[in-house]
Amino acid sequence: xxxxxxxxxxxxxxxxxxxxxxxxxxxxxxxxxxxxxxxxxxxxxxxxxxxxxxxxxxxxxxxxxxxxxxxxxxxxxxxxxxxxxxxxxxxxxxxxxxxxxxxxxxxxxxxxxxxxxxxxxxxxxxxxxxxxxxxxxxxxxxxxxxxxxxxxxxxxxxxxxxxxxxxxxxxxxxxxxxxxxx
Numbered sequence: 001x002x003x004x005x006x007x008x009x010x011x012x013x014x015x016x017x018x019x020x021x022x023x024x025x026x027x028x029x030x031x032x033x034x035x036x037x038x039x040x041x042x043x044x045x046x047x048x049x050x051x052x053x054x055x056x057x058x059x060x061x062x063x064x065x066x067x068x069x070x071x072x073x074x075x076x077x078x079x080x081x082x083x084x085x086x087x088x089x090x091x092x093x094x095x096x097x098x099x100x101x102x103x104x105x106x107x108x109x110x111x112x113x114x115x116x117x118x119x120x121x122x123x124x125x126x127x128x129x130x131x132x133x134x135x136x137x138x139x140x141x142x143x144x145x146x147x148x149x150x151x152x153x154x155x156x157x158x159x160x161x162x163x164x165x166x167x168x169x170x171x172x173x174x175x176x177x178x179x180x181x182x
Contacts, residue, residue, distance in 0.1 A: 025057065025058075026057065026058035026059075026182070027058070029058070029059070029167055029169075029182030030167070030169065030182075031167035031168050031169040031180070031181075031182060032167055032168070033084060033165055033166075033167055033168070034083075035081065035082065035083035035084075036080075036081075036082045036083070036168075036169075036170045037080070037081045037082075038077070038078070038079050038080045038081075038170075038172055040076075040077040040078065040079045040080075040172060041079045042076040042077065042078065042079060042114060043076070044076065044114070045114040045115060045116050045119075045154050046066040046067070046076065046078050046079075046112065046114065046115040046116075046156075046175075047066055047067040047115070047116060047117070047118075047119055047128040047129075048064060048065070048066055048067075048112075048115060048116070048117045048128060048129040048156060049065050049066060049067050049128055049129060050063075050064075050065040050129070050131060051063070051064055051065075051129075051131055051135060051146060051158070052065070053135060053137040053140060053143060053146065055137075055139055055140045055141055055143070058182060059141075059180050059181060059182045060140045060141050060142050060143045060180070060181045060182075061178055061179065061180050061181070062110075062143065062146055062158075062160055062178070062179045062181075063176060063177070063178045063179075064078070064110070064112065064158070064176070064177040064178075065175065065176055066078060066115070066175040066176065066177075067119075067128055067175065068174065068175035072174050072175070073174060074174070075174030075175050076174060076175070077172045077173060077174055078112050078115060078172055078175075078176075078177045079112065079113050079114070079115075080110065080111065080112050080113075080170065080172060080177055081110075081111040082108060082109070082110050082111070082168065082170050082179060083108070083109060084106060084107065084108055084109070084165060085107055085108075085109045085159075086107070087107055089107075089109075090102065090107030090108075090109050090149070090159040090161075091107070091149070091159065092149065093149050093150060094149060094150025094151075094152045094155065094157050095150065095152040095153075100147055100149055100159075102134075102145050102147050102159050102161040103136070103144040103145040103161045104144045104145060104160075104161025104162050104163065105162065105163055105164055105165075106161075106162045106163075106164055106165035106166070107159050107160070107161055107162070108159070108160040108162060108168060108179065108181075109149075109157065109158075109159050109160075110157065110158045110159070110160065110177070110179060111150075111155060111156075111157050112155075112156045112157075112158075112177060113154055113155045113156065114154035114155070115154065115155070115156035116128075116151060116154055116156060117129035117148075117151050117156065118151075133147060133148045134146070134147045134148075135147070141181075142162045142163050142164060142166050142181055143160060143161070143162060143181065144161045144162060144163055145160075145161040146158060146159070146160050146161070147159050147161070160179065162181070166181045166182065167181070167182055168180060168181050168182075169182075
């Protein structure tokens with residue numbers, strides 16, 4: 001009996017059986033919860049074309065696609081600031097101050113600039129993003145809702161409502177910005 005208790009104590013102290021990442025088959029995610037800011041500052045306004053969500057057994061991803069070919073390595077990269085914000089700030093629309101209800105217990109705000117959902121450079125307004133203002137994706141681990149909270153003076157803001165605060169990574173590539181949560 002003493003040997004069994006000793007073996008159990010050794011296993012607990014070694015961390016066996018207590019690592020949820022190992023139990024789920026996921027590798028350590030890395031990332032963090034502190035604000036991430038890009039060094040990129042495109043010379044032109046990035047025009048949003050699409051917002052997507054996807055999940056696998058270990059991570060959730062929210063992707064923002066901009067006009068241009070994201071496979072072109074020489075294309076512009078979006079400028080961004082991604083950070084957790086209190087609920088009252090995350091759920092407030094830029095410029096108007098209107099409340100936008102967003103499902104979740106933690107809120108990751110994605111600010112992209114210079115960026116917009118319409119091209120105003122020509123004689124006629126051209127909407128480049130015609131998708132929904134609010135996305136409630138199915139099958140995500142933590143992401144409950146993604147909502148546009150601002151599109152004003154070349155600053156585009158989206159809030160990601162999460163079930164809980166999670167570590168995140170930001171990947172900026174030409175014409176694409178991906179937020180990965182693990």
